[in-house]
Amino acid sequence: MANTPCFLPTVGNAYVINYPEGTDAAYDFAAILDQSRNCERHGDIERACNLRYDAVKKLVDLIPDEDEVQLDWDEEDNHPVLELLKRSAIDHFLVGDFEMAAGLMEMLLDLDPEDHLEATTPLAFSYVALEEYELFGEVINDISDKYPEKEILKLWSEFRQTGKLPQGELIHFKKSFPIFYAEFIANHHEVTPEYLTDIESEKPTRQTLARELWLQTEHLWHLFPGFIEALTSH
Numbered sequence: 001m002a003n004t005p006c007f008l009p010t011v012g013n014a015y016v017i018n019y020p021e022g023t024d025a026a027y028d029f030a031a032i033l034d035q036s037r038n039c040e041r042h043g044d045i046e047r048a049c050n051l052r053y054d055a056v057k058k059l060v061d062l063i064p065d066e067d068e069v070q071l072d073w074d075e076e077d078n079h080p081v082l083e084l085l086k087r088s089a090i091d092h093f094l095v096g097d098f099e100m101a102a103g104l105m106e107m108l109l110d111l112d113p114e115d116h117l118e119a120t121t122p123l124a125f126s127y128v129a130l131e132e133y134e135l136f137g138e139v140i141n142d143i144s145d146k147y148p149e150k151e152i153l154k155l156w157s158e159f160r161q162t163g164k165l166p167q168g169e170l171i172h173f174k175k176s177f178p179i180f181y182a183e184f185i186a187n188h189h190e191v192t193p194e195y196l197t198d199i200e201s202e203k204p205t206r207q208t209l210a211r212e213l214w215l216q217t218e219h220l221w222h223l224f225p226g227f228i229e230a231l232t233s234h
Helices: 029-041 045-062 078-094 098-111 120-129 133-142 148-162 167-176 178-184 193-199 206-223 227-233
Strands: 006-009 015-018
Touching: 015 078, 029 045, 029 078, 045 078, 078 098, 078 120, 098 120, 120 133, 120 148, 120 206, 133 148, 148 167, 148 178, 148 206, 148 227, 167 178, 178 206, 178 227, 193 206, 206 227
Parallel strands: none
Antiparallel strands: 006 015
């Protein structure tokens, strides 16, 4: 296709996106990513999501039809490509389209096996939502034990399968991540000006990070009720 990007192999058997002179604006992935961010800043979330998804559909058609295609993270032109995939996956995740979210995050991890954008965690949440527990088991150990998300995922996965919380994991969650536990059983999760300022800072507080994690997963607890109530009762 004339005036569209292509993926070229690099020395390390990875690929880099290459933009020809006069590239069609519909394929300028860095510009589209910036445009979507600008829409978000102005409150037009629907347009931001549509811009990203339309770009992702074009992007998928450009990926070489090879058994294994990895993008070179050291090539900065690849970053917007991977970021578009991640953000569109999260868009679908937040509206409950877990199959599409999982598919896009799997594609992202194929292109970036080192997971620079940390897609494994939302992918694991998507697998639990889809009751794909075998796939969940394949990725959960790729999430660091230092992340509270891992404990929440273990608790939620067990709760979805058995209707009960594993007591050992619950004790570990309370002991290792008390601020996150307190946030998840709290009655209110306000998005205050202080929260917005802190979350944009270089080093947000643990309280702010706990609030962010709640907000990122809140839709799950409405779609799949019972888990938060179980946490609260313990």
